Amino acid sequence: MSRNHFSGVFPVIALTFCFMADISVYTGIKSEYAYYVMALFVVLAAFKYVVNRCHFTDRLKGNVILFYFMFNFMSKVVIYGYSLVLLFLGLTEKRFISTNIQTFINGLSAISIFYLFGAKAFDYSCLAVIFAYIAETAVGISQRGLGISLEYHDLAFSVGYIILYILYKKIYKLKKGFVILTFAILMAVWAGKRIGWLALICTVVAWIMMTMLRERSKKQMMFWSGIIIMAFCFLFLQFTMNPGIREIASALSVGMSGREYYYEALQPYVRNEITFLGLGRNAVQVIMTEDFPWFQVGNVHSDIFRMYAECGFILFFLWLLWYLVIMVRSAIRKFGLPVGEFVFLLTVYTFIVYFTDNTELYLMNQYFYILAMLIFSYEAKSRGVQWEKRLQNEVETKQIQ
Numbered sequence: 001m002s003r004n005h006f007s008g009v010f011p012v013i014a015l016t017f018c019f020m021a022d023i024s025v026y027t028g029i030k031s032e033y034a035y036y037v038m039a040l041f042v043v044l045a046a047f048k049y050v051v052n053r054c055h056f057t058d059r060l061k062g063n064v065i066l067f068y069f070m071f072n073f074m075s076k077v078v079i080y081g082y083s084l085v086l087l088f089l090g091l092t093e094k095r096f097i098s099t100n101i102q103t104f105i106n107g108l109s110a111i112s113i114f115y116l117f118g119a120k121a122f123d124y125s126c127l128a129v130i131f132a133y134i135a136e137t138a139v140g141i142s143q144r145g146l147g148i149s150l151e152y153h154d155l156a157f158s159v160g161y162i163i164l165y166i167l168y169k170k171i172y173k174l175k176k177g178f179v180i181l182t183f184a185i186l187m188a189v190w191a192g193k194r195i196g197w198l199a200l201i202c203t204v205v206a207w208i209m210m211t212m213l214r215e216r217s218k219k220q221m222m223f224w225s226g227i228i229i230m231a232f233c234f235l236f237l238q239f240t241m242n243p244g245i246r247e248i249a250s251a252l253s254v255g256m257s258g259r260e261y262y263y264e265a266l267q268p269y270v271r272n273e274i275t276f277l278g279l280g281r282n283a284v285q286v287i288m289t290e291d292f293p294w295f296q297v298g299n300v301h302s303d304i305f306r307m308y309a310e311c312g313f314i315l316f317f318l319w320l321l322w323y324l325v326i327m328v329r330s331a332i333r334k335f336g337l338p339v340g341e342f343v344f345l346l347t348v349y350t351f352i353v354y355f356t357d358n359t360e361l362y363l364m365n366q367y368f369y370i371l372a373m374l375i376f377s378y379e380a381k382s383r384g385v386q387w388e389k390r391l392q393n394e395v396e397t398k399q400i401q
Contacts, residue, residue: 008124011117014041015128016135022363023132023152026140034363035102038109045112061118064378065111067334071327072107072370075319076100082315083280095290096283103281106366114374122375125368126162126180129155133187156191157353158364159184160200161346165372168207168342199352203345215337219329222344226324229351233304233320236355240305241272259356262300265292270309278312299361303354323347331377339377346372 014037020027021034049056056062080100086092113121133155140148162184171177188196206225210218240263242248249260269279269287279287284306285299300306308316324347332340350359350369359365 007117008120011113011121011124012127012131015113015125016131019128019132019155019364020136023136023155025136025152026143026148027136035105038105038363041116042105042108042112045115048116060381061115061378063334064374064381065115067331067377068370068374069111071322071330072366073104073111075322076103076107079311079315079319080281082278082311083282086277086280091277092280092283096280096286098282100281102363103361106361106363107370109363110367110370110374114371114378119375119379121371122165123176125371126184129159129162129187129364130180130183133183150187150190151192152187153191153193153357154359154362154364156188156193157196157357157359157362158368159187160196160349160353161365161368161372163188163200164203164345164349165376167204168345169376195353195356199349202352203349206348207341207345210341218337218341219332222328222340223325225344225348226328229324229348230317230320233351233355236302236304237272237308240302241267241270243267259301262288262292262295262297263302263305265295266300266305266309274313276313278308278310278315281310283310299358301358302356303358303360304351306358307354307360324351331373335377335381339380342376342380343373 017029018034018037021029021031021037024031056065080103083092083097087094087097113125117124133152136152137148137150163181166172166177166181166184172181188200210221213221239245239248243264245260245264249256266284266287269283270276288295288297288299300309307319311319328340328344328347331343346369350365353359353365
């Protein structure tokens, strides 16, 4: 086996194991094993960086990595640091704060695998998702027959990023891209996650609308769409923090699959006012598992409500602004409008899902969210750099002649 062949087999096998552990329903693989392997990738990337004397041999790749490291990793560091401040000041309970290491690994693993394998990381990851899905389903069928549930939560939402990436780059025109897209759509359909499909449809509609606009209008649409989503987040909080939430849901005939009880349970811990400082990172998970064990849920089933409860009013507002407005505008300035547009679309998809699920904590979801942006930004900017170099060479050639 050649070195190049092995370099592709190793990440596919490792990622397949990680994704199987992450979605494990029938195989019985513990989810923490996925974080051990992902942490190994982070260590390997750090080792490579040190060997390269702490600088990037590919300057463009380094710029892309540093950009998304700041926006996706450092924002989590700030939230965790804020949580520690609350703890030291005696403004939250000690039991709420943990190392939260898995939250950091979610994003760092995507950055590390991109650093180690470049753009090929996307193909490796897609193959791993397909293999993990087939293996988990095969084991399920062998144990329980054809009537098994295929609602693998993290995988169901993560394939949305694969679908958007393939559609946006039009690589479905290639045989490999078409096969991966077909599998991704089937997995999303069989998962039956309504919010996932709603998010995909809304994102595709927004993309179609943007194709009809000029550059300035696109920027305005992205900015105001981000502001509108922020407003919807605060409107949603008015609903989740309303003491009569069950009556309202019943009157509107809104099926919430029990989420109204989780929201109602969290209400005594939060305040609907600008002076609310938050409970600290990981507090909601502790509350739901320790204070309300009879619910048998690991969280409150809404990252919007959870982030407000943990961050408080001001930091929650800054968190929304950071992702929905600042990151998109910064991507446009640094990498160009197509990259900013793609970052915007992925973020819209992400935040729609945040309303009813805790995908900000999911390994695969955050992994593909960040990985797709990394690779798209690198390839888009790489083509631009190559075009600029070719143009410069042509100009220099003409001058010599």
